[in-house]
Amino acid sequence: MNKLIAKGNWNVAKGKLKQKYGELSDDDLAYVEGKEEETIGRIQKTTGATREEIEKVIND
Structure with missing residues (x-):
């Protein structure tokens, strides 16, 4: 994924992600630049979704 997302698009x-995975909290999505892998890991842990599913939601 291209550096997860440009910082300006992260809120979108x-x-x-919150619409697709309602169980995510703001803490789960607390993106810190350079922590893309950790952020995706937190989402996976909370939702049980695969990395590919998460990337598809973000990129769509």
Whole structure:
């Protein structure tokens, strides 16, 4: 994924992820630049979704 998302688009991606995976909290989505892998891991842990599913939601 291209550096997860450009920082300016992160809020849009968070909204999409919350819509798809309602159980995500703001803490789960607390993106810190350079922590893309950790962020995706937290989402996977919370939702049980695969990395590919998460990337598809973000990129769509």
